[in-house]
Amino acid sequence: MFRIIEIQLQNFGPYKGSQSIVLPRDPGVTIIYGENMRGKTSLLNAIRYALFGTILSRGSRNVAPKEIVNWESQEEGNYSFSVTLVFESGDSNYELTRQYRPKKSVDEPRTEDDYTEEVFLKKDGSIMGPDDQTQQISRVLPEQVSRFFLFDGELLQQYEELLIEESDMGRQIREAIERILGVPILKNGRADLVKLLEDAESQVSKAAQNSQLTSELGTQLETTQEQKRHLEKDLNKLIKDKETLEDDKIGIKAELDKIEATRSKIKEIEILEEQVEEIDSKIYTKNEELKDLMGHAWHVVLMDKINERRSILEQQEADIQDQRIEKSVAKKLAERFSEAISDETCPICRQEIDSEHKSHLDSEIDNINGMIKSDGGEFSNNLRYVTRAIEGLRSMEQSNPKMRISDKIFEIDTLKAEKATKEDRIREVKADIDTSEESRAARLIRENESTIGKISVKKEAIQEQREKVRIVKENIENLREQLNKVSGDELEDEKERSQLYQDLVRLFDKGVEKYRDELRDHVEQDASDIFVQLTTEPEYHELEINDNYGLSIVHESGDKITIRSSGAEHVVALALMGALQNNAPLKGPIIMDSPFGRLDEGHVRNIIETLPNLTENIVLLLHENELDIEDARNILKGKLKKEYSLQRVTARHTKLIAGGVTDV
Amino acid sequence: MSDNKTTIGLTGENKEVIQRLLPHFNEQRDAAKFAMALSMKQGHDPDQITGTETVWNTGSFDPDGKLRDLLYALYPSVQNPYIAIEYFVNQGLQQLSVHLDENRDLDILEIIE
Numbered sequence: 001m002f003r004i005i006e007i008q009l010q011n012f013g014p015y016k017g018s019q020s021i022v023l024p025r026d027p028g029v030t031i032i033y034g035e036n037m038r039g040k041t042s043l044l045n046a047i048r049y050a051l052f053g054t055i056l057s058r059g060s061r062n063v064a065p066k067e068i069v070n071w072e073s074q075e076e077g078n079y080s081f082s083v084t085l086v087f088e089s090g091d092s093n094y095e096l097t098r099q100y101r102p103k104k105s106v107d108e109p110r111t112e113d114d115y116t117e118e119v120f121l122k123k124d125g126s127i128m129g130p131d132d133q134t135q136q137i138s139r140v141l142p143e144q145v146s147r148f149f150l151f152d153g154e155l156l157q158q159y160e161e162l163l164i165e166e167s168d169m170g171r172q173i174r175e176a177i178e179r180i181l182g183v184p185i186l187k188n189g190r191a192d193l194v195k196l197l198e199d200a201e202s203q204v205s206k207a208a209q210n211s212q213l214t215s216e217l218g219t220q221l222e223t224t225q226e227q228k229r230h231l232e233k234d235l236n237k238l239i240k241d242k243e244t245l246e247d248d249k250i251g252i253k254a255e256l257d258k259i260e261a262t263r264s265k266i267k268e269i270e271i272l273e274e275q276v277e278e279i280d281s282k283i284y285t286k287n288e289e290l291k292d293l294m295g296h297a298w299h300v301v302l303m304d305k306i307n308e309r310r311s312i313l314e315q316q317e318a319d320i321q322d323q324r325i326e327k328s329v330a331k332k333l334a335e336r337f338s339e340a341i342s343d344e345t346c347p348i349c350r351q352e353i354d355s356e357h358k359s360h361l362d363s364e365i366d367n368i369n370g371m372i373k374s375d376g377g378e379f380s381n382n383l384r385y386v387t388r389a390i391e392g393l394r395s396m397e398q399s400n401p402k403m404r405i406s407d408k409i410f411e412i413d414t415l416k417a418e419k420a421t422k423e424d425r426i427r428e429v430k431a432d433i434d435t436s437e438e439s440r441a442a443r444l445i446r447e448n449e450s451t452i453g454k455i456s457v458k459k460e461a462i463q464e465q466r467e468k469v470r471i472v473k474e475n476i477e478n479l480r481e482q483l484n485k486v487s488g489d490e491l492e493d494e495k496e497r498s499q500l501y502q503d504l505v506r507l508f509d510k511g512v513e514k515y516r517d518e519l520r521d522h523v524e525q526d527a528s529d530i531f532v533q534l535t536t537e538p539e540y541h542e543l544e545i546n547d548n549y550g551l552s553i554v555h556e557s558g559d560k561i562t563i564r565s566s567g568a569e570h571v572v573a574l575a576l577m578g579a580l581q582n583n584a585p586l587k588g589p590i591i592m593d594s595p596f597g598r599l600d601e602g603h604v605r606n607i608i609e610t611l612p613n614l615t616e617n618i619v620l621l622l623h624e625n626e627l628d629i630e631d632a633r634n635i636l637k638g639k640l641k642k643e644y645s646l647q648r649v650t651a652r653h654t655k656l657i658a659g660g661v662t663d664v
Numbered sequence: 665m666s667d668n669k670t671t672i673g674l675t676g677e678n679k680e681v682i683q684r685l686l687p688h689f690n691e692q693r694d695a696a697k698f699a700m701a702l703s704m705k706q707g708h709d710p711d712q713i714t715g716t717e718t719v720w721n722t723g724s725f726d727p728d729g730k731l732r733d734l735l736y737a738l739y740p741s742v743q744n745p746y747i748a749i750e751y752f753v754n755q756g757l758q759q760l761s762v763h764l765d766e767n768r769d770l771d772i773l774e775i776i777e
């Protein structure tokens with residue numbers, strides 16, 4: 001049983017200075033209450049950091065340790081933090097300290113390279129060597145299964161990895177689960193037997209070579225066995241290489257996650273640069289369109305002048321038309337005068353016209369004719385000129401592109417402003433990027449792609465190699481049959497020994513399978529039992545396990561629930577944790593951060609009632625909205641062993657206070 | 665009315681000015697017309713200029729004769745519109761040279777407003 005006794009914090013996150021939490025030794029529940037941003041997740045991270053040196057953000061991403069140093073203490077010039085975990089495992093007491101501090105040569109650390117990390121593990125008072133430390137910690141709690149003990153309600157998506165058959169992370173977790181469930185003990189036994197079988201088969205072929213009857217077959221058998229050994233060795237190497245690459249891939253992914261902030265900044269810059277390029281392209285197009293319009297801009301510049309001139313010309317045209325009418329009327333009048341003179345009678349009053357009046361009319365006719373003839377054609381020319389000029393000017397008014405030019409310039413200016421904003425942001429983000437991390441991110445992205453390619457090549461090679469092994473095994477089987485026919489009773493001892501090991505290997509094969517199946521059955525059964533206790537949905541009948549220990553909810557109709565809510569995910573994850581606790585030789589604490597955030601009242605009550613049965617050492621990190629303190633006390637009664645609250649001093653400083661919320 | 669001038673030219677100095685305007689136009693001819701319009705808008709009277717080097721022939725500068733007609737419409741006393749156009753182009757380029765020096769770039773809106 002792995003049991004945490006005390007967590008000591010030094011400038012870790014909001015926990016300024018030295019602070020500690022002492023957990024009860026009696027089985028039961030400890031509740032730590034805190035409002036949002038007081039440091040509940042930091043407490044979970046403190047344990048995670050002490051054990052594995054990793055800190056996870058809400059997005060399941062690794063956080064750089066330098067981000068964790070208490071801000072206030074940093075401002076005071078103290079850039080170090082540490083976590084000490086006092087725990088017991090088996091019959092021994094341990095004190096594990098992980099400390100993060102600036103290198104001695106660095107006064108004011110800026111990047112991760114300016115820091116160093118130190119780990120000290122004391123077992124029963126004696127300090128262990130570095131290799132022993134790592135081994136001991138992974139024995140106490142392998143990191144890959146830590147998620148089942150250190151439970152962040154917000155990181156539920158991790159549990160879905162187990163449902164993805166091809167997931168690298170799922171494979172790692174499955175292996176780790178099997179490790180704590182004891183499967184490797186049988187696997188190692190089988191591997192030893194395979195080695196003994198190979199030796200026995202080798203003895204058969206050697207013995208066969210000693211007899212004249214079987215010598216040739218013995219030699220062939222030995223050669224083929226040797227061939228098989230080489231092929232299997234190569235195959236194992238390929239499998240190991242592939243697994244190493246898959247582990248590398250997970251490592252690269254973890255590294256990439258660590259510098260996620262830088263990556264996302266680089267990504268942001270890439271996106272912004274693409275957008276700037278797009279804007280440039282739009283500006284170019286709009287400029288080309290503007291240039292086309294500028295071919296007519298001279299119309300615009302002259303428009304006022306053209307309007308003004310057109311008005312003058314129109315006035316002239318009107319004047320000319322007036323004159324034209326005037327002349328026409330005068331001409332008609334002269335004609336009437338001529339008629340009157342000729343008739344010697346006034347056409348209006350019908351009186352006779354005397355000579356005095358005739359003379360007056362003659363004089364008027366001369367005047368009119370003089371006026372009509374006086375323009376000498378200029379009159380018509382003027383009118384033609386004016387009319388043509390007006391038409392020309394009007395046509396220019398119609399093609400006035402002023403609005404289109406103004407609109408286009410406005411569109412270009414808007415795009416330029418947008419571009420400037422984006423360029424400002426690029427400068428801002430670039431200034432914010434740690435250049436060493438920028439190149440590191442680029443390198444990791446390349447490595448990731450290259451590793452994926454290599455894994456694919458290895459998979460193909462493994463398939464080919466398996467086929468070769470299968471063929472060579474067939475050859476061995478054929479040779480063995482021939483040898484049996486030819487040898488008769490000779491080689492009996494060797495054959496018997498070989499047969500015995502073959503049977504034992506088969507037995508172990510079946511044993512491993514059976515043990516695995518039984519373990520899975522037990523985990524499935526226990527998880528189902530716990531799930532049924534926890535869920536408030538009566539139609540959810542049980543859980544079904546897959547080869548990866550991923551659990552699916554089964555409806556009473558027998559259908560699997562393929563898409564489940566985060567609340568259901570939550571309950572399934574808890575059920576798996578409980579089942580693993582029941583079946584693993586390793587038992588440990590369950591520490592849950594925001595465990596009820598996504599759950600309704602019914603589920604919360606069910607979980608609280610069931611929790612004390614899952615394991616002895618349970619710590620809940622809660623805010624009051626998740627679970628009312630009085631409700632918790634009423635439900636848990638004597639099983640609630642201790643309460644802490646996280647008290648705000650400043651936004652960057654939280655104090656751990658022993659005692660319940662109401663006691664503070 | 666006589667159309668007998670067949671080319672339009674620029675002074676050496678104005679050839680440089682027109683290069684500065686070129687980013688805003690598809691071709692020099694458009695910039696020249698823009699300059700001409702600016703000069704006419706400013707109220708300068710038609711005149712003639714000496715010391716230019718031929719850049720365009722009038723057929724390519726005013727293929728549809730619109731400018732010529734415009735000159736006739738605006739300035740009835742003009743005998744040879746292309747002499748006046750050449751004058752206005754060069755005069756306008758001088759004004760734009762000052763504008764470019766003051767604004768660093770062509771402020772189209774300021775001019776067309």
